[in-house]
Amino acid sequence: MKDSINVFAPATVANVVCGFDILGFAVNQPGDEVVMRRTEKPGITISKITGDDGRLPLDPARNTVSASVKHFLDHINRPDIGVDIELHKKMPIGSGLGSSSASTVAGLFAINSLLGNLLTLEQLLPFAMKGEELACGYGHADNVAPALFGGFVLVRSYEPLDVIRLPFPESLYCAIVFPEVDVPTRDARQMIRSKVLLKDAVIQWGNIAGLVSGLFMQDPDLIGRSMKDVLVEPVRSILIPDFYKLREIALENGGISFGISGSGPSVFSFTKDRESAGRVTQKVAAHLASLNIGSKTFVSAINKNGPIVLG
Known part of the structure; x- marks a missing residue:
């Protein structure tokens, strides 16, 4: 049994525009690393x-990584085990890219690997959700599930928890731009309406079904035209500078979709190839710069692996 391990876990895009709290996917970069030693x-x-x-x-009771690891050790009834954690943030905090999720998943994957993989990835998921609860007050799975499993996921139900892995076109690329403005997750969540009109709900259901169908049918155009949100985006877009102009720029430069990643302020666009994704990030970042707003950009295919052992 190993005494130390270094694990990387990927960033994620939650909601995927129309699937609030139920859809998410992982990207190859950025992500976080955890070094764990017995x-x-x-x-x-x-x-x-x-x-x-x-x-x-650094307080283990208040950090999502250590808190989740403690839940894990309590569950397997091993309070005698001692571990030291190094957390290396390789992605922006508060970016809407699942920063807390990546750290938590890396930590859980590390402790499970150190102890001989006592639990399956599916069994680790509830512990990762505990980390989300600590981070933002609500234990949703649309970031931690894709970070843990890789790929594209649908959270069909929370009670009981039922997470489904979805297929996706291999050619799909994601262009991500993180504007350097502050949008706290808790605040962004509080802006969302608790009641919606039936006609809006019907539009949203159609778009979610269209997006999932497009993934199964390997149809990027169906995916793109289904990624519209009439419930959450109209409110959260207020927090992102020039959001609708950014969308226009992305769609003019090869994007088949555009929306907010998680609670923002990161925005993302699907494209049919890497070249288009690079062009979208460049043009969106340039517009933000014209508004005197700095940004970080990432281009990635959809991550298939979830967490990986680096050493």
């Missing part, structure tokens, strides 16, 4: 966090 003394410590500008707690 210790002789029982309990969990966090010795180092990098890339967070001092924003994340």
Whole structure:
């Protein structure tokens, strides 16, 4: 049995425009790394966090990675085990790209691997959701499930938990732009209406069904025209500078869709090839720069693997 392990877990795009809290997919970059070492003394410590500008707690009770690992160890009845954690943030915090999810999944995958893979990925999912609950007040699975499983996922039900892995076109690329503005997840969630009109719900159901159908049919055009949101985006787009102009730019430069990643402020666009994705990120970032807003850009195919062991 190994005494140390280094695990990478990927960033994710949740909601995928029309699938609030039920759809998500993983990307190859960015992501987070966790280095975990066995210790002789029982309990969990966090010795180092990098890339967070001092924003994340070293207190094991308040950090999503260590809190989830503790739930795991309690579940397998091994309070005697001791581990030390190093967390290396390789992605922006508060970006809407599942930053807390990537860290949590990397930590859970690491402890499970160190102990000989006692649980399946499906069995790890509820522990990852506990981390989300600590991070943003609600234990949803649309970030942690794709981070853990890789690929594209549908959360069919939360009670009981039922997560389905969906196919997707191999040619699909994702262009991501993170505008450097602050949109806290909790605040963005509180803006959402608790009641919706039936006619709006019908539109949304049709789009979700169209998106899932497009994934199964390997039809990028159906995917693109289904990615419309009449429930959440009209409210959350207010928090993103020049959102509708950014959409126009993306669609003019090869994007087949455009929307908010998770709670934002990151935005993303699907394209049919890598070249188009690169062009979309370049043009969207240039427009943000014209507004004196800095940004980070990422181009990625859909990640198939989820977390991987680096060493």
